[in-house]
């Protein structure tokens with residue numbers, strides 16, 4: 001686990017929701033090393049997911065130990081009125097999120113969300129599946145709660161995804177040097193194609209993790 005922290009979900013239809021974020025180390029579309037970025041399948045990643053050195057990062061020997069840490073992270077941050085929510089992300093979380101961990105977290109009364117690149121089928125027991133397709137990765141998970149496409153990407157026009165089985169369709173402007181232009185491009189696309197809505201990375205605007 002690269003890092004684990006309590007924050008508000010910053011993106012998509014659950015924006016603003018209190019969450020424990022669990023960021024798994026490692027991804028199947030990029031090594032995470034800057035010298036490999038230009039030749040990786042996914043080249044615009046905004047995240048450091050190497051190792052276990054982040055806030056709350058560690059190696060957990062068992063699913064129960066990891067689930068205990070998630071519960072502690074939640075109760076440190078929130079009261080106990082319910083609605084416990086954990087977001088597994090990464091890196092690519094579906095390389096590591098398995099049935100024992102899902103069961104251990106559900107036993108602690110968490111709703112489970114995942115942020116995935118869609119190249120690996122999601123296991124059973126996940127309540128909220130956010131798929132963000134990438135070039136160079138075959139799209140295997142073609143249904144879910146929301147499809148959140150980073151925009152613009154020449155190889156991945158939104159039209160490729162409109163017929164898939166998702167409840168929400170988001171365009172998220174690609175962060176980087178051209179973020180302002182990318183935001184305007186996403187706005188223009190959403191205006192012409194109302195199936196799509198704009199997802200802004202609100203946590204970056206307000207300086208929370």
Ligand SMILES: C[S@@+](CC[C@H](N)C(=O)[O-])C[C@H]1O[C@@H](n2cnc3c(N)ncnc32)[C@H](O)[C@@H]1O
Pocket residue numbers: 027044045046047089090091092093115116117118131132148150172173174175176
């Ligand atoms: C870092 S990824 C981790 C989860 C998974 N590997 C994936 O790609 O969905 C989390 C989210 O951030 C998005 N993201 C990554 N880099 C971005 C960037 N430069 N601008 C906007 N969104 C980005 C991804 O598309 C994904 O929706």
Ligand SMILES: Nc1nc2[nH]cc(C(=O)O)c2c(=O)[nH]1
Pocket residue numbers: 007008009010011021047089090115203208209
């Ligand atoms: N606040 C906040 N919301 C997020 N939504 C998706 C994130 C991710 O990196 O997967 C993320 C993140 O890193 N922080």
Ligand code: SF4
Pocket residue numbers: 027028029030042043044045046047049090091092117134
């Ligand atoms: S698939 Fe996700 S974690 Fe992997 S490099 Fe791309 S955006 Fe980053």
Ligand SMILES: [Mg+2]
Pocket residue numbers: 046047
């Ligand atoms: Mg992020």
